[in-house]
Amino acid sequence: xxxxxxxxxxxxxxxxxxxxxxxxxxxxxxxxxxxxxxxxxxxxxxxxxxxxxxxxxxxxxxxxxxxxxxxxxxxxxxxxxxxxxxxxxxxxxxxxxxxxxxxxxxxxxxxxxxxxxxxxxxxxxxxxxxxxxxxxxxxxxxxxxxxxxxxxxxxxxxxxxxxxxxxxxxxxxxxxxxxxxxxxxxxxxxxxxxxxxxxxxxxxxxxxxxxxxxxxxxxxxxxxxxxxxxxxxxxxxxxxxxxxxxxxxxxxxxxxxxxxxxxxxxxxxxxxxxxxxxxxxxxxxxxxxxxxxxxxxxxxxxxxxxxxxxxxxxxxxxxxxxxxxxxxxxxxxxxxxxxxxxxxxxxxxxxxxxxxxxxxxxxxxxxxxxxxxxxxxxxxxx
Numbered sequence: 001x002x003x004x005x006x007x008x009x010x011x012x013x014x015x016x017x018x019x020x021x022x023x024x025x026x027x028x029x030x031x032x033x034x035x036x037x038x039x040x041x042x043x044x045x046x047x048x049x050x051x052x053x054x055x056x057x058x059x060x061x062x063x064x065x066x067x068x069x070x071x072x073x074x075x076x077x078x079x080x081x082x083x084x085x086x087x088x089x090x091x092x093x094x095x096x097x098x099x100x101x102x103x104x105x106x107x108x109x110x111x112x113x114x115x116x117x118x119x120x121x122x123x124x125x126x127x128x129x130x131x132x133x134x135x136x137x138x139x140x141x142x143x144x145x146x147x148x149x150x151x152x153x154x155x156x157x158x159x160x161x162x163x164x165x166x167x168x169x170x171x172x173x174x175x176x177x178x179x180x181x182x183x184x185x186x187x188x189x190x191x192x193x194x195x196x197x198x199x200x201x202x203x204x205x206x207x208x209x210x211x212x213x214x215x216x217x218x219x220x221x222x223x224x225x226x227x228x229x230x231x232x233x234x235x236x237x238x239x240x241x242x243x244x245x246x247x248x249x250x251x252x253x254x255x256x257x258x259x260x261x262x263x264x265x266x267x268x269x270x271x272x273x274x275x276x277x278x279x280x281x282x283x284x285x286x287x288x289x290x291x292x293x294x295x296x297x298x299x300x301x302x303x304x305x306x307x308x309x310x311x312x313x314x315x316x317x318x319x320x321x322x323x324x325x326x327x328x329x330x331x332x333x334x335x336x337x338x339x340x341x342x343x344x345x346x347x348x349x350x351x352x353x354x355x356x357x358x359x360x361x362x363x364x365x366x367x368x369x370x371x372x373x374x375x376x377x378x379x380x381x382x
Contacts, residue, residue, distance in 0.1 A: 003321065004318075004321050004322070004323055005321060005322045005323065005357050005362070005366050005370065006192075006323045006357060006359075007192075007297075007323055007324055007325040007356065007357045007358070008191075008296075008297075008358065008359050009191075009192065009359040009360075009361065010191040010192065010196045010359075011360035011361050012196075013257075015253050016253045016254060018253075019249045019252065019253040020246060020249055020250055022249065023245055023246050023249040024246065026245070028245040029244060029245055029246050030242070030244045030245060030246075031242055031245065032245040033245070034245035034246075034248035034249045035053060035243060035248050037248070038053055038248035038251050038255075039051045039053055039202075041252060041255055042177075042187075042202055042204065043204070045175065045177075045255060045258070046163075046175045046176070046177035046178050046179075046185070046204050047174065047175050047177075047180075048177055048178050048179045048185070048204035048205065048206060049179070049205070049206040049208075049211075050205050050206065050207075050208070050211035051202055051204045052202065052203045052211065052215050052218060053197075053200065053202045053243040053251070054201045054202065054203065054218050054241040054242065054243055055199060055200060055201065055240075055241050055242060055243050056190075056199050056200065056201045056241075057160040057187060057188025057189070057190065057193075058085040058089075058188075058201070059201055059218070059239075059241040060160075060187060060188070060201035060202060060203045061085050061086055061089055061156070061158065061186050062089050062239075063186075063203050063217055063218055063241060064156050064184040064186050064203055064214075065086075065090065065093060065128070065156070066093075066213070066217050067184065067205075067210045067211075067213040067214045067217070068127070068128060068154045068183065068184070068210065070090065070095050070127060071093065071094070071095075072093070072094035072095070073094070073095070073096055074093075074127035074128070075095070075096045075098065075123060075125060075126050076090050076095045076097055076098070076126075076127055076128045076129075076130060077098045077099075077100055077117055077118075077123075077126060077128075077129045077130070078090075078097065078100065078109075078129075078130035078132075079099070079100055079102050079108070079109035079113075079130075079131070079132055079134075080099040080100065080101060080102060080109075080330045080331050080332055080340075080343055080346040081102045081107040081108075081109075081134065081327075081328055081330060081331075081346055081349055081350075082130075082132050082158070082328060082331060083132075083158070083160070083327075083328055084328075084331065084334065084336075085158075086130050086156075086158060087331050087336070087337065088336075091336065095127070098117055098123065099117075099331055099332060099337070099340050099343070100114050100116070100117040101113050101116065101117070101343035101345040101346055102343075102345045102346055102349060103345055103349075104344070104345040104346075104347075104348030104349050104352075105284055105348075105349070105352075106134070106137070106299075106349075107299070107327075107346075107349040107353060108132075108134050108137070108139060109131065109132070110139070110140055110143075111140060111143040111144060111146075111147060113345070114129060114144075115147075118151075125151075126151045127154065128153055128155070128156055129144065129147065129148070129151075129153055129154070129156070130156045130158060131156070131157055131158065131182070132157075132160075132161075133157065133158070133159050133161055133162035133165060134161060134297070134299075134327065135161055135286075135293075135295075135296055135297030135298075135299055135327065135355070136161045136162050136164075136165050136293045136294035136296040136297065137162075137165070137286070137291075137293050138162065138165050138166070138167040138291055138293070139157075141157075141167050141169075141176075141181045142167075142169060142181060144182075145181035145182070148182075154183045154184070155181070155182040155183050155184075156182065156183065156184050156185075156186070157176065157177070157184065157185040157186065158186055159176050159177055159185045159186060159187050160186060160187055160190075160193065161188075161194075161294065161296035161297065162176040162177075162187075162194075162294050162296070163176070163177065163187050163193065163194040163195065163258065163294060164176075164194050164258050164259065164261075164262045164292070164294040165291075165292055165293055165294045166292035167291055168290070168291060169181070173292065177204045178204075179204050179205050179206040179207075180206070183205060183207060183210065184203060184204070184207075184210060185203070185204045186201065186203055187201055187202040187204070188200075188201050189201060189202070189247075189251060189254075192359070193296060194258060194261060194262070194294050194296060195254035195255055195257075195258050195261070196251075196254060197243065197247035197248065197250050197251040197254070198247055198250065199247070200243050200247050200248075200251060201243075216235060216236060216238060217236070217238045217239060217241070218238070218241040218242060219238060219239075219240065219241070219242050220234065220238040220239070220240060221235050221236040221237055221238030222234055222238065261360050262292070262294055262295060264360045265294070265295035265296075265358055265359070265360065266288060266293070266295055268298070268358050268359075268362050268367060269286065269293075269295050269298055269358065270288060271364065271367050271368075272286075272298055272300075272356065272358075272367070273285060273286070273287055273288060275368075275371040276300070276371070276374075279375060279378065282302070282303065282378045282382055283301065283302050283374070283378060284300065284301035284302075284352075285298075285299075285300045285301075286298060286299055286300075297327055297355045298356045298357075298358040299327070299353050299354070299355050299356075300353070300354060300356060300374070301349075301352040301353050302352055302354070302374075302378065303352060303382075304352065304381075305381070307351065309381065310351065310352075310354070313354075313377055314354070316373070317370075317373060320369075320373050322357065322369070322370055322373060323357070324355060324356055324357070325354065325355045326350075326353065326354050327353075327355055329350065330342070330343070330346040330347070330349075330350055332346075333350075356370060357370060
């Protein structure tokens with residue numbers, strides 16, 4: 001039986017394994033020195049003042065919303081093309097959620113989409129705007145920051161796809177997660193993300209008050225006493241969102257190779273671009289630009305005649321041992337969000353977009369097979 005080519009896969013090397021084994025032989029498996037070291041290295045890499053690691057990207061978002069004090073009735077705007085985590089958390093916190101439409105090609109929520117959402121719904125007071133760097137492509141961070149100042153709201157960056165991505169500000173390259181133009185950034189270390197800790201996440205911020213809340217909430221609300229190692233106080237109800245030393249040892253090893261991983265992913269993107277550009281009237285594809293992209297996803301847009309044809313395309317690829325994916329089904333299509341209406345940009349993206357395999361160890365022969373399958377399907381159906 002031929003091996004399936006997944007849309008994403010972790011890259012674990014001998015140094016990663018050695019780092020994990022070394023930690024298993026230490027005195028710390030849970031919270032210990034590797035946690036502190038990993039947080040320090042994330043701060044250095046992103047250029048943020050503070051970083052807190054936790055057990056998932058969803059936990060990172062949960063901590064972000066809790067730290068800014070989201071409560072019942074607070075208005076939160078987020079993109080309709082989005083992983084469900086932010087919506088779920090805000091729903092549980094009883095916030096008033098407004099879904100914004102997105103660009104029909106990129107799937108991304110821009111400033112105009114947000115302003116349209118505000119105008120259409122006659123929104124006066126906003127607590128937070130949640131932006132998502134879908135696939136690793138940075139949003140228009142500077143323009144979103146202007147909205148933050150205008151509406152005096154918080155900006156939470158869902159950067160779970162974007163560790164290593166950069167944007168330009170005053171001719172300088174800034175890392176996503178530096179928190180210069182957002183209040184909080186969140187990351188995921190799920191196996192198919194830029195780096196992995198198996199499961200894990202992180203929050204970065206430059207705000208001391210927010211960071212203190214985040215650090216308190218991620219570990220039961222506990223603060224240590226000066227009396228000694230045995231004594232502690234509990235200031236507020238909290239959670240067990242901690243990440244282990246075992247996971248952080250893998251994260252540290254992976255972080256050292258992150259830029260190498262991104263270069264490899266960009267090479268994969270370049271091969272797709274070179275092979276698809278002759279067929280741009282049938283297929284829209286991501287192009288390499290000056291802004292650094294982590295290339296978590298490689299998204300193409302194909303003009304399918306119907307959802308049935310799109311589903312047949314997924315089946316066709318799978319039959320040929322290629323697993324494509326879609327990111328994401330519009331939130332308003334879920335039972336949990338049944339009161340929301342369909343949106344034109346989101347519908348167009350839903351009908352045309354899909355994610356082709358992209359990962360560090362994808363072989364050129366495998367990739368050319370994928371390209372051939374995609375083009376064959378397009379030629380047969382057009």
